[in-house]
Amino acid sequence: xxxxxxxxxxxxxxxxxxxxxxxxxxxxxxxxxxxxxxxxxxxxxxxxxxxxxxxxxxxxxxxxxxxxxxxxxxxxxxxxxxxxxxxxxxxxxxxxxxxxxxxxxxxxxxxxxxxxxxxxxxxxxxxxxxxxxxxxxxxxxxxxxxxxxxxxxxxxxxxxxxxxxxxxxxxxxxxxxxxxxxxxxxxxxxxxxxxxxxx
Ligand code: GTP
Ligand code: MG
Numbered sequence: 001x002x003x004x005x006x007x008x009x010x011x012x013x014x015x016x017x018x019x020x021x022x023x024x025x026x027x028x029x030x031x032x033x034x035x036x037x038x039x040x041x042x043x044x045x046x047x048x049x050x051x052x053x054x055x056x057x058x059x060x061x062x063x064x065x066x067x068x069x070x071x072x073x074x075x076x077x078x079x080x081x082x083x084x085x086x087x088x089x090x091x092x093x094x095x096x097x098x099x100x101x102x103x104x105x106x107x108x109x110x111x112x113x114x115x116x117x118x119x120x121x122x123x124x125x126x127x128x129x130x131x132x133x134x135x136x137x138x139x140x141x142x143x144x145x146x147x148x149x150x151x152x153x154x155x156x157x158x159x160x161x162x163x164x165x166x167x168x169x170x171x172x173x174x175x176x177x178x179x180x181x182x183x184x185x186x187x188x189x190x191x192x193x194x195x196x197x198x199x
Contacts, residue, residue, distance in 0.1 A: 006196060007074040012050045015078065017067040021104060024111075025070055030199045031078045031111040035102070035132055036118030038084025041148035044182035045118060046071060046079050049191060056081055068105055077199065080105070080112075086128040107139060114142040114198035116191070121147035121161055121179065125168045133169050144176040144194045145169070151181040 043056035180187035
């Protein structure tokens with residue numbers, strides 16, 4: 001795999017968690033952020049790409065990741081795990097706090113090279129998914145759409161689901177669209193290629 005020529009993906013660790021700018025790492029390593037609905041599979045995506053079982057904490061319980069979690073990968077790249085949106089059982093105040101935290105990161109972070117925007121391959125994108133994609137396009141932040149949980153959809157229906165998702169997102173065909181499964185590791189090489197291309 002190409003990424004293994006560039007970095008040792010197994011040399012990875014959580015670096016720090018940040019609520020705001022003053023806590024971000026202070027160097028110029030490139031960063032790739034993971035955004036998506038709560039429970040869509042952001043932490044699983046990180047674990048799969050790094051070949052680790054539980055580096056990024058996953059859970060059946062949505063809304064667990066509350067801060068921006070920075071992962072150091074071989075001192076060359078960082079993944080930033082962003083708390084999931086669209087979790088119903090949080091207060092309006094919490095949601096606003098989340099909004100400010102993510103907006104501050106996405107709009108001011110010079111290290112940011114791309115956002116991997118995860119959507120659930122099984123369903124039409126939510127209003128929040130559409131809004132996130134529009135936001136990234138508006139700020140001209142390079143975006144990689146990763147459709148997770150592909151293992152749950154039979155191959156015969158892949159085209160139909162892909163078309164529905166692209167239509168709802170008003171998908172720009174010059175962006176990457178990657179079918180992914182952390183169960184089967186489908187799409188892992190494509191995801192790495194897309195990420196490395198953005199650095
Ligand atoms: P928050 O941190 O709460 O925002 O969630 P998250 O987006 O990090 O999701 P997480 O990776 O914790 O995954 C949520 C649940 O979905 C877990 O039970 C995972 O095992 C499951 N899951 C994630 N990716 C896949 C996948 O590709 N296929 C299947 N079948 N299950 C998955
Ligand atoms: Mg998570």
